[in-house]
Amino acid sequence: MKRMLFIMILLPVMIFAQGAGRYLNNNEVSQSFKERYFSKEEHDFFPLHVGDLWQYYYYDHDNDTLEYFEHRIIKDTLVNNLQYFKMEQPYFFYYYRTDDEGVIRGLDIYDNDNDGITDEEFLVDSLEVPYGTTYNGHTVLDTLWYLIDNDTLFTRLVFTFGEELLYTDKIGLTGIWPEQSEGCSLTGAIINGVTYGTLVGVEDEPNGIKPAKFELEQNYPNPFNPTTTINYVIARSEATMAPPRRTSELSVQLNVYDALGRKIATLVNKIQSPGKYSVQFNASSVSGGLPSGVYFYTLRAGNFSATKKMILMK
Numbered sequence: 658m659k660r661m662l663f664i665m666i667l668l669p670v671m672i673f674a675q676g677a678g679r680y681l682n683n684n685e686v687s688q689s690f691k692e693r694y695f696s697k698e699e700h701d702f703f704p705l706h707v708g709d710l711w712q713y714y715y716y717d718h719d720n721d722t723l724e725y726f727e728h729r730i731i732k733d734t735l736v737n738n739l740q741y742f743k744m745e746q747p748y749f750f751y752y753y754r755t756d757d758e759g760v761i762r763g764l765d766i767y768d769n770d771n772d773g774i775t776d777e778e779f780l781v782d783s784l785e786v787p788y789g790t791t792y793n794g795h796t797v798l799d800t801l802w803y804l805i806d807n808d809t810l811f812t813r814l815v816f817t818f819g820e821e822l823l824y825t826d827k828i829g830l831t832g833i834w835p836e837q838s839e840g841c842s843l844t845g846a847i848i849n850g851v852t853y854g855t856l857v858g859v860e861d862e863p864n865g866i867k868p869a870k871f872e873l874e875q876n877y878p879n880p881f882n883p884t885t886t887i888n889y890v891i892a893r894s895e896a897t898m899a900p901p902r903r904t905s906e907l908s909v910q911l912n913v914y915d916a917l918g919r920k921i922a923t924l925v926n927k928i929q930s931p932g933k934y935s936v937q938f939n940a941s942s943v944s945g946g947l948p949s950g951v952y953f954y955t956l957r958a959g960n961f962s963a964t965k966k967m968i969l970m971k
Contacts, residue, residue, distance in 0.1 A: 762781060
């Protein structure tokens, strides 16, 4: 029942929102077309080429606006003699590859399992599995079709960790539908030099998104020696939440403190616009060097302040 309800809700939303394409039910595609489709082509639910770009939008109820963001492949690299593609997403980046069986794998660059290894793989999705298959927290719920630029393409609906994802053959991720937040739809994409749908112009901000909230992320790697990376997000100030909605700049400070609360380094002290930023901290660059131990870093931007702990381990 949940799956049928999802499909019934999804179709009108996609048509109304005028995204890149329209989802079809299985019964809207003839059996003869399906047979021709599967007899001629292999599936590629996660295309990866340097220069590929996907643009999505969601409706911001608080501000009554459409917000746009992008995923893009910015380079490829070899890790453990395997080719990975670096995908830049809002606030994060990941390294992905697709193996010979069509399984999507990523690098654990943020060490999510806390084993100190950042070049091991984790499963992202495996879409070449039968309907109803459950694996590693993923369940293939259904098969749909996606009509874009007069092309009808095969789509898999996957439920994973509290959200439903729609992967479309030859295009990639076309829909993201979390259970507890606003869904995102594809507006357009560039895949291996071919443009699909319509790409909407966005303001010149990091990753093409106007963040709605401040964030201070956990440094990585952590523990570290001697260098670690700190990412943070500067949001629109309260003045930008009402018309005219324009980005505003804020005074931003990012400082590092020792366990006694003494400031030992200033990493950022400047005026910055809303967006995502990244800065490196090198413990060996501090005068006299730093001993192993617990340190803290604090972000201050306007009325926002947050502190996180990091560990230097030599």
